[in-house]
Amino acid sequence: MIQKKVCILGPTGVGKTSLIKQFVEGIFSEKYKTTIGVKIDKKQVNREGRGIQLLIWDLEGIDRYCGFNPRYLRGASAYIVVVDQTRSQSLTEGMEILELAKEHYPDIPAFFVINKTDLPTSWHWSEEELDTCSQKFALLTKTSAKTGENVESLFNTIAFW
Amino acid sequence: MTDKVPPSEFTDDSLEKVRELLIGRDNTFVREKLDHDAKGVVSNVVSEALLERESKDGSVNKVLVPLVEKSLHRSIEANSEKIVGTLYPLVGALVRKAVSAFLVEFVERTNALIENSLSPKSIAWRFKAWQSGVKYSEYVASQIYQYQVQQLLVIHRETGTLLHSISADPDKQKDADLISSMLVAINDFVADAFGVNGNESENELGEIKTEDFTLLIKIGPQALLVAAVTGSIPPEIRGKLQQALEDFHRFYQQPLINYDGDNAAFAGCETLLADCLVSEKKEGEGKKAKRFIGALVLFIALIGLGILSFMRLSLSILKSDLHELPFPPGVIITDTYISNGKVHAKILRDPAADDIESWFKDHGIDPNRVVVIEEPFVSLKTSIVERKLEKLIRNYPLSEQETLSLNSANGSKWIISGDVFAATAMRLNQQINNLPGISSTDIDISSLNVKAEYQLDSSALQKVALTQLVNKVSSQSVLFATNQDALSEVQLATLEGLANDVKQLLSVAKKTNTVVSIVVMGASDNSGSSARNRELSQKRAENVVNSLISLGVESSILIPVSLGELPLQNPSMGRSVMLNVLVSSAL
Numbered sequence: 031m032i033q034k035k036v037c038i039l040g041p042t043g044v045g046k047t048s049l050i051k052q053f054v055e056g057i058f059s060e061k062y063k064t065t066i067g068v069k070i071d072k073k074q075v076n077r078e079g080r081g082i083q084l085l086i087w088d089l090e091g092i093d094r095y096c097g098f099n100p101r102y103l104r105g106a107s108a109y110i111v112v113v114d115q116t117r118s119q120s121l122t123e124g125m126e127i128l129e130l131a132k133e134h135y136p137d138i139p140a141f142f143v144i145n146k147t148d149l150p151t152s153w154h155w156s157e158e159e160l161d162t163c164s165q166k167f168a169l170l171t172k173t174s175a176k177t178g179e180n181v182e183s184l185f186n187t188i189a190f191w
Numbered sequence: 192m193t194d195k196v197p198p199s200e201f202t203d204d205s206l207e208k209v210r211e212l213l214i215g216r217d218n219t220f221v222r223e224k225l226d227h228d229a230k231g232v233v234s235n236v237v238s239e240a241l242l243e244r245e246s247k248d249g250s251v252n253k254v255l256v257p258l259v260e261k262s263l264h265r266s267i268e269a270n271s272e273k274i275v276g277t278l279y280p281l282v283g284a285l286v287r288k289a290v291s292a293f294l295v296e297f298v299e300r301t302n303a304l305i306e307n308s309l310s311p312k313s314i315a316w317r318f319k320a321w322q323s324g325v326k327y328s329e330y331v332a333s334q335i336y337q338y339q340v341q342q343l344l345v346i347h348r349e350t351g352t353l354l355h356s357i358s359a360d361p362d363k364q365k366d367a368d369l370i371s372s373m374l375v376a377i378n379d380f381v382a383d384a385f386g387v388n389g390n391e392s393e394n395e396l397g398e399i400k401t402e403d404f405t406l407l408i409k410i411g412p413q414a415l416l417v418a419a420v421t422g423s424i425p426p427e428i429r430g431k432l433q434q435a436l437e438d439f440h441r442f443y444q445q446p447l448i449n450y451d452g453d454n455a456a457f458a459g460c461e462t463l464l465a466d467c468l469v470s471e472k473k474e475g476e477g478k479k480a481k482r483f484i485g486a487l488v489l490f491i492a493l494i495g496l497g498i499l500s501f502m503r504l505s506l507s508i509l510k511s512d513l514h515e516l517p518f519p520p521g522v523i524i525t526d527t528y529i530s531n532g533k534v535h536a537k538i539l540r541d542p543a544a545d546d547i548e549s550w551f552k553d554h555g556i557d558p559n560r561v562v563v564i565e566e567p568f569v570s571l572k573t574s575i576v577e578r579k580l581e582k583l584i585r586n587y588p589l590s591e592q593e594t595l596s597l598n599s600a601n602g603s604k605w606i607i608s609g610d611v612f613a614a615t616a617m618r619l620n621q622q623i624n625n626l627p628g629i630s631s632t633d634i635d636i637s638s639l640n641v642k643a644e645y646q647l648d649s650s651a652l653q654k655v656a657l658t659q660l661v662n663k664v665s666s667q668s669v670l671f672a673t674n675q676d677a678l679s680e681v682q683l684a685t686l687e688g689l690a691n692d693v694k695q696l697l698s699v700a701k702k703t704n705t706v707v708s709i710v711v712m713g714a715s716d717n718s719g720s721s722a723r724n725r726e727l728s729q730k731r732a733e734n735v736v737n738s739l740i741s742l743g744v745e746s747s748i749l750i751p752v753s754l755g756e757l758p759l760q761n762p763s764m765g766r767s768v769m770l771n772v773l774v775s776s777a778l
Contacts, residue, residue, distance in 0.1 A: 032452040033352040033368070068376040070369055082452075085352060085372050101379040105350030107452065 040112035041123035042091025045145045048175035075189040082189040100134040110141045118153040142167035148174040298485035338422030339470035346415040351375030413447040519545040521570040541570035571628035608638035613652035653703045660696040661772045669768040676730035690742035710771040714754040716762035729753035735768045
């Protein structure tokens with residue numbers, strides 16, 4: 031069985047933990063809970079008789095006052111930067127996080143996730159600006175942890191990247 | 192045209208020559224060079240080449256396995272004796288090891304059973320385990336073991352993924368991969384939080400400890416070895432872990448460097464790790480003592496089994512002995528069986544026969560081992576009848592004036608002699624005749640002198656005796672077959688008894704002054720002519736008379752008479768000789 035480490039990064043409150051909960055357990059909790067430190071979950075993904083076990087490291091919410099420990103990314107097969115399309119600030123912070131991660135681990139593929147698609151878009155970024163941002167990632171996926179939209183396919187893609 | 196041809200030929204030729212000069216004709220130089228050092232060239236790369244090809248398409252194995260199998264097969268066929276010789280000591284050692292391992296396990300299990308089943312300690316432990324919400328088995332482990340390595344994890348250092356894990360308790364193994372990742376995360380956290388510039392490795396966790404639980408973390412260049420240990424850890428464990436980690440790196444160097452998340456390459460590392468999954472029980476001496484108890488229980492059980500089977504065997508032998516031994520006369524064995532550790536024998540025994548217990552003793556059988564169930568019966572065996580007769584005579588109640596003795600003549604005839612009063616004689620006579628089976632015994636009472644107790648009484652008694660004898664003789668008859676007058680053996684034997692009675696009668700008659708005549712009446716049935724019947728009955732009477740005379744009866748008192756044919760309802764009644772005794776007082 032192949033095992034892959036995947037890290038999830040992003041500013042506080044963008045729905046990282048909910049995303050994982052949706053993927054691993056298939057549920058969405060309305061209750062908000064800040065992640066402290068690292069939370070690790072696992073889930074097996076199968077395609078064409080081949081199984082990959084994902085070990086998903088959910089890093090605590092990152093904001094501009096406290097950075098994150100880039101060491102957590104070590105040995106990861108991929109990392110995901112999650113932003114929240116209802117908060118403009120989250121994209122700025124997400125891009126800062128990406129820069130920091132790339133600085134330490136330039137070779138690990140980064141996946142761009144815009145979350146909360148179940149809610150109306152309320153940030154002020156234009157499509158062009160978004161395009162510019164997503165150029166720096168391997169892939170852009172728009173998800174909803176609440177409805178589960180694109181969540182499964184996101185992790186499936188990462189598993190067999 | 193012709194000018195152009197030579198240069199092209201020249202060019203071709205020179206190229207060929209240059210090639211020949213450089214590498215020789217047909218690559219000879221290159222080949223020579225290669226041949227010269229072929230061994231060296233191949234030996235430098237053979238292992239790597241094999242490994243590379245094997246990991247590429249697995250074809251090396253496919254080629255080698257049949258070859259190895261074939262040559263192994265041939266080698267065994269050709270050198271079977273040699274191989275047997277080599278394997279022999281190994282097989283012996285293997286068998287011994289397996290047997291001793293089995294015995295040790297058995298003893299340990301017995302110990303565990305004795306210790307853990309219902310001892311007060313185990314009940315107390317169960318209660319405490321329940322109280323503290325721990326599984327009983329875990330509580331026992333914490334109480335029994337000084338320390339125990341419960342789980343070992345080998346973790347890839349960079350990714351934090353689990354490479355392999357083994358556990359003393361397979362139930363606990365399920366979340367080892369998550370634990371591994373978390374452990375690495377914690378390690379990263381520690382290194383980050385307390386790290387001194389750039390010197391990260393020195394700040395990695397080596398140990399995480401609670402009151403009774405320790406995670407020992409050994410860090411290698413590519414992998415971590417983590418041991419979850421309960422109890423207090425002896426120093427040699429750390430050494431062992433270090434050694435195992437170093438071995439792991441040595442054996443799996445290549446897969447570790449090229450690790451891409453696939454654990455298949457590490458599947459065989461169990462043997463490396465198993466050495467570290469150690470434990471030590473508390474109270475080393477106690478263990479020995481308990482092992483001794485287990486061995487003792489086993490030993491006692493074996494001895495007990497041996498004794499039981501020996502007892503059973505000896506009982507079976509005894510049982511068959513009882514069937515084969517010749518039992519004394521008057522005793523018949525009807526059944527034997529084994530029950531409650533004893534042989535039971537059902538026998539029929541005549542009260543006059545030998546005592547069975549003393550007979551057992553005489554034949555070397557312990558009477559305590561045999562339960563005799565005795566039923567009385569009457570034996571008609573001659574020796575038993577004679578014994579009864581002897582007993583009767585020896586113990587016969589006599590007055591002071593009387594004597595009685597029994598002697599055997601020729602081993603077959605018994606002579607009763609002595610002086611007795613008539614009453615005694617009568618009673619004795621009656622009792623002798625009542626003995627079952629006495630008819631086949633020859634008894635002579637002619638030497639028994641019957642005397643008068645008192646003159647008057649004596650004559651009266653003698654008269655009674657006379658009357659009895661007269662009745663007895665008169666009631667006798669001798670039966671013949673149709674148209675027969677000769678006496679058969681059976682009839683002769685009857686006549687013998689009759690002759691004795693007649694002699695007694697005469698002797699009593701003499702004493703009582705009585706004259707006796709016996710009319711011997713021959714008769715026949717009414718078949719055939721009456722002349723013939725008359726003749727037949729005459730002959731029968733005469734034959735009886737003659738044989739009585741030959742048995743010692745005075746001829747003068749016997750009067751043969753022919754009755755001729757008797758018209759009786761049952762014709763057989765007529766074919767007989769009857770006696771009638773005539774008595775009258777002497778003048």
